[in-house]
Every structure is written in structure tokens, then in C-alpha cells.
Amino acid sequence: MISLPFRTRRSRTRASRPQPGLRVTWFAAAIVAAVVPFAATPARAQSYPDRPITMVVAFAPGGSTSIVARAVADRMSETLGQKVIIDNRPGAGGTIGTKAVAGSAPDGYTIALGYTGTLAIGPTLYSHAGYDPRKDFAPIGLIGNAPNSLVVHPSFPAKTVAELIAYAKANPGKVNFGSAGVGTASHVSGEYFANAAGIKLIHIPYKGTGPALTDLIGGHIPMAFAPIPATHSNISGGTLRALAVTSTTRIALLPDVPTISEAGLTGFDASLYYGLVAPAGTPRPIIDKLNAALREALDSDDVKKRLVADGTNVTPSTPEEYAAFIDTDEAKWSKIVKASGAKGD
Template sequence: MNNLITLSRRLVAGLALASLATWAAAPAWAETFPSKPVQFVVPFPPGGPTDAMARTLAAELSQLLGQPVVVENKGGAGGNIGADYVARAQPDGYTLMFGTSGPLAINKSLYRKLNYDPATSFTPIIYVGYLPNILVVNPKLPVKTVPELIAYAKANPGKLSYASSGNGASSHLAGVLFNGMAGTDLMHVPYKGTGPALNDLLAGQVGMTFTDILTAKPYAEAGRVRALGVATLKRSQALPQVPTIAEQGVKGYDVSVFFGVVAPKGLPADRQATLNQAFARVLASPRVKQALADQGLEASPDTRPAALAQFIQDESAKWAKVMKAAGAMLD
């Protein structure tokens, strides 16, 4: 009888140890995801359109996931500082980036040294959409269409300047691409941000700029700038009456700021799927759709992770050609 009791005790103890060993060997990601706050990195300072869109998404995503989604601004070096931070983070789904054209496509060809690769350092989550750029001029400039602007620029080589929000910004590269495709010689004047660039345009210190449509819209509607052409292949829902630059003779001209959510490379497929589905639901919310449309966003029709991966690849190749032809490079 005592031997039977001893055997039973040993059997129970063995099963308990086996159970404990199985639990200890379970992978760390087996717990419910997410089970703690998610860090949503914006690689630019607070206050701009990227920051505003990220906060719109984060607020809705927090409710859906049942965990705080905390926006953290890590600006600098055209978005490279924030992108590098996310690329080096643990691939567990708790660090994400709301990336844009610069850090996810353009900067690879623009900067001499980059500590990450947009195509290989991240796991794509979702392609959110794009914010069209628009070509606007000071009303005193004697042009009302893109063909008239091109003719004026060619008749006055080197005399017409365009403002940008800084070297390497989409507003800078839009002019680089325009010069190459239209055969003009517009002079680039970089500023430290969109605000100073726009102020000098309004004051007539520069003749034109390529800026995001959200920034330009109130000034165009008030007659303080003249909108000549939208810099995307199709017209913007924000200013549908303004023709595209492409339809005015510069065929194929397409410059916008695209937005996508990425995680560090190596994110488990189940967490990638969970995050993709969550963001897709958020973007389908009527409240979020209206808020982003009010911010000028043109939503992506394809929210699969593969769509973002392909778009990053295509945009990187496009801007690599532009940089090579223009000889543009930053340290």
C-alpha cells in the first residue's frame, strides 16, 4: 500500500514538472496580442499633417485593440532618425512607424549614408494612402496654367525660384522632377519648414512652391496663391476643379507624399495579420475616413501588406532615377 502511495505521488509530481516545462518552453509571443501599449513612431516633429493623421489613427486603434497606442515624435534627418529607431526595435509588434515617402523610399537615394534599408529593414503592415502635392504661384506671377508657367520659365532662365520646406523634402524633389520633365531651370530655395516657405511665397520673395494640398487649399480659396496644377496623376478630391500637371502636358508627372505603417523586420506573420486587419478596420470607419479626407488624404484602395511593399519598391526605383539625373545628394 505504501509503495502504491509513493508511486502515485511520484506520478503527480512528474506530471506537474512536465506541465511546468511545457509552459516555460512556450514562445514569448504566445500571449494575447497586444497585451501592453503600442508605440506609434512619427519620424517628424509634432504639428504637421503626418503627425495629425497618425494621431487620428492612434485614437481609433486604441479603442479597437483595447490597449493605448502612443504617438511618439522622433524627428530629424528627413525622417531617418525615427526610421532607424524603429528598424532597430524588437520585432514584437509593439513598435510601429507611420512612415512617409522620405524615410520609406526617397532617402535611400538622397542620403550618402543610411543605417537602414526601406525595402529590407521593415515588415510592411498597411498602405494608408497619399497626400497630393500641388503647384501654387504668387498671384502676381503672370501665369495661369502650367504651360504658361513653363513658357515663362524658359523665357526667363534661372530667374524663377521655387520654395521648399527643406533639402530632400517632397516639395524640393517635386521641383527637381519638374525641371527634368518640363525642361525648365527653376531655382530651388530651401526653408526650414513649410510655414516659412509659404510666408515668403505670400510676400512675393519667391514665385512658386510645390506644397501639400491641405496646406495650400485655404490660401488658394482665398486668392492669396494661384493653384496651377495638382502633382498627381488624378485630380484631388480636396480641389477637384484644379487640373493635374500631367493633364496639362507634363505627362506622367506624379509627386505625392505617401503614408504607410511598418514594423521592424522579423515581425511574426500572425502579428502582422492582426495589425493589418486592425488598421484596415480603422481606415474603413466612416469617422476616420472623413477625418483623413478633411486632412487631404487620398485613401489607398489596396490595404494588403504586399501593396505597401510593392509601392515602396516602385517609389524607391523612381526616385533613384531622379536623384541620379539631378545629382542630388545629402550627407
């Protein structure tokens, strides 16, 4: 609807009324102005993409987000006919890179790997995160989910969750755990676990899961919460010992590893979800093209094998389904963050 300027009956004299010719010209211009952007959108989408696409991963290389992003980016590049380039932008629990994408041009050439840590945890943990997960992004689609793993150095005395809790109670404030950084899902999972178990753990933040695991394997810290895509090879190789997974059910990749819920903290669930998002305002035809490329990638045997082998359960979706999930996941983690007392600022 085109709104016209308000004029009082008194001010509308014969002299002030627009001439018929001018009225037609003004109205035609208004119609053209309203229609041209919509006419241009299909043309833009039809030629999209005509240059490389940047996929921002808001954490350092080597973590689960990079593993998942690269698995889908390689196949999407083939489908779209343009390279999908991974751009790691770590910092502030992933909020720096995520905020940058929220402020990018909504043209489909800058997208982000959406993640539980950035879209569900960060907005509550950081009072100045700088973005709203519901308003500042156009969801493209889900990729999948994976639980965190509670892993320890092989020399750590606790071999079960119950033994870990007992050890921490006997040594209050002396057990450290590493994470991908303040405000990340691995950090809040650790705070969530400590709060549920009634123990005190000292948080050691790193600039990504990769650096945290390097220090854990090197024996510089005793334990960490980390996504299974980043830990399973070390668990299999014996350089890390898995005490539990943070989902409510065991996973096929590690069938002998119990859940934290099984270990006595009933109902404990800290699964992580991955997806793709674009800046709000990205034209729907472009979102649809990206969603189709993502779904094709997730349907390919090669990508499925890469993700499943790293412990990720593939769950493709529509943009609408992912939008609804972001809303639900943020509401859940907001409560957990507030209950844990964790702060990112």
C-alpha cells in the same frame, strides 16, 4: 533543422563520444531552446499592447504626414485599448526618424508612418540613409495616397504652369521653391518638374511642410510643392493659388485644378503614399493586430472623412501588398532621383 558540430571519423573515439544520458539532456535542451521563442510569441501577441505605442513621424508638425498620422492614430488608440502617441522627429529629409525606427526593438511599441519621401526617395538621395526600405522594416499596411500640389503666392505673376515655365525661362535662377527639406518628396518633385520643363529653380529647404508653407503664405518665397492635405485649406481660403496637382488625373477635392501632365509635361506623376511600418523582426501576430486596427480605422466614416477632406485617397492593404508596393515605389523614385541629379548629402 538543428546542426550538430562536425567531427572526423578519427577524432570520434569511444572516450570522446557523449554518454547516452548527456546526449538526451543536450538534445532536450536544444529542442526547448528552439521551441520556447515560438511558444512565447502568441502569448506576447495576445497581451499586446499593454502600454502606449509610439508612432514616429519623421517630419515637423503641420505637414501632411502629421495630418495623416493623427487621423489614424486616434482611431487605432480606441481599437487597441492603448494610446498611440505621435512623435515628430524631423531631420535629413525624414531619414533620421526613419532610421531610429529601423533600429528600435521589434516589439510593436515603436512604429513609423511610412511615406514616399522616406521609403522611396531617401534611400537613393542619401548615400548614408542608414536603412534599407525592403530589409529593415515589417510593413503593416497602406493608408492612402495624395498628389503634391504646385502652389504659388497670390502675388506671383504666373497663373498657369505654362506661364510659370515661361517666367522661369525668362528669369533663369531667380525663381525659388520651398520644400519640406532636402530629400523630401516635395523637394524631389520640384527637381523632377524643373528637369522635365527644362528650367532652373532654386531650392529652399525647410524643416517640414508647415514651416515652408508659413513662409510661402507670408510672401518670403514665391512657390512650393506640397502635399494637398497640407495646402487645400489655404487654396480654398485664397491665401495660396494652386497651379496644378502632380498626379496623372485631377482630384475631386480640387476639380478645377489641372494636372502637370495636362499642362504639357505628359506623363508627369509625383503622387505620395502613406502607410505604417514596424522594425523588421516584429512578430507576425503583432503585425496582424496592428493591420487589423489600421484597416478598422480606415473603414470608419470619421477617419475616411478626415482623410478625404484633406485630399487623401484611402487605400487599405495587407502587409504583403504594402511590401510589394514599397519595392515598386522605391524602384520608380530611385530612377527619378538619379535623373534629377538631386543629392541629399
